[in-house]
Amino acid sequence: MKKNYFSEILQWIKQFLQSSLNRRLTALILLLLIASADILLTPKKRFVFSFYSQKNNALMAETRFLKAGNTREIRLQHYVEEYLLGPTSVDNLPLFPQDASLDTLMIRKDHAYINLSEAAALPVPGTVPFEKRARLFAEMIRRNFQSVKEISLFIAGNELYHTNTEQKIKKSVDK
Numbered sequence: 693m694k695k696n697y698f699s700e701i702l703q704w705i706k707q708f709l710q711s712s713l714n715r716r717l718t719a720l721i722l723l724l725l726i727a728s729a730d731i732l733l734t735p736k737k738r739f740v741f742s743f744y745s746q747k748n749n750a751l752m753a754e755t756r757f758l759k760a761g762n763t764r765e766i767r768l769q770h771y772v773e774e775y776l777l778g779p780t781s782v783d784n785l786p787l788f789p790q791d792a793s794l795d796t797l798m799i800r801k802d803h804a805y806i807n808l809s810e811a812a813a814l815p816v817p818g819t820v821p822f823e824k825r826a827r828l829f830a831e832m833i834r835r836n837f838q839s840v841k842e843i844s845l846f847i848a849g850n851e852l853y854h855t856n857t858e859q860k861i862k863k864s865v866d867k
Contacts, residue, residue, distance in 0.1 A: 735760040739771055739836050742828055743784035744820050751828070752784050768837055769797050772806060775829065785818040787825045795848075802841040804833065810848040826853035 708714050736757040745752050758774060761767040772794050778786035792812035798805050816825075830843040830853065845853040 737767070739774070740832065741775060741779070742832050743779040743781075743787065744818065744825075744828075746783055746785055746818060749818075749820060752779070752781070754780055754784075756780075764837065764839060765797060765799050768799065768804060768833070768840070769794065771833070771836060772797060775832070776808075776812075785820060786816055787829050788812045789814040789816050799840065802839060804837075804840045804843045805846065806843065807846040807849065812847045823853070830855050 709718065737760045739756055739758055741754045741756060742751050743754065744750070756774060758767075758770045761770055776788055776792050776794060778788075778790065788808065789811050791809075791814070793809045794806070795809050796805075796807040826845055830845065833843055834840055834855070841856070843853075843855045844851055
């Protein structure tokens with residue numbers, strides 16, 4: 693006489709799930725497994741963003757996980773687009789206006805060229821000047837992308853900020 697293991701297993705599961713505590717525990721374990729599978733199967737990379745505080749202009753850091761791109765340019769593009777969205781906390785100031793967008797981006801050797809839309813030239817709330825915001829933007833790119841040594845920031849095709857130079861570019865957005 694053969695034993696029917698399948699019906700025994702089903703009977704045990706029915707008994708186990710009769711308790712509300714066991715049902716809750718099972719649901720929690722299933723959610724944990726689904727979340728773990730999502731984390732393991734969807735490659736994401738950790739990036740750090742910094743913004744100025746509205747209260748005292750202190751630097752505030754945020755950590756975000758972004759989709760890992762195949763190339764440096766794609767990763768940097770995702771990073772810049774995420775930076776343009778602004779801070780997640782309402783207590784922090786955005787570096788660029790809300791309407792700003794990324795027009796073009798390219799990396800040649802260790803130099804990144806970033807061209808933002810005309811809306812990026814508009815003033816943002818707060819007392820942080822453009823030069824300081826651009827410096828922070830470039831510094832955070834260099835911190836998250838160690839292979840990028842120089843950054844040229846353009847707004848509507850006009851170069852407004854360039855790293856590795858001590859002289860300021862004459863064109864100013866804040867004036």
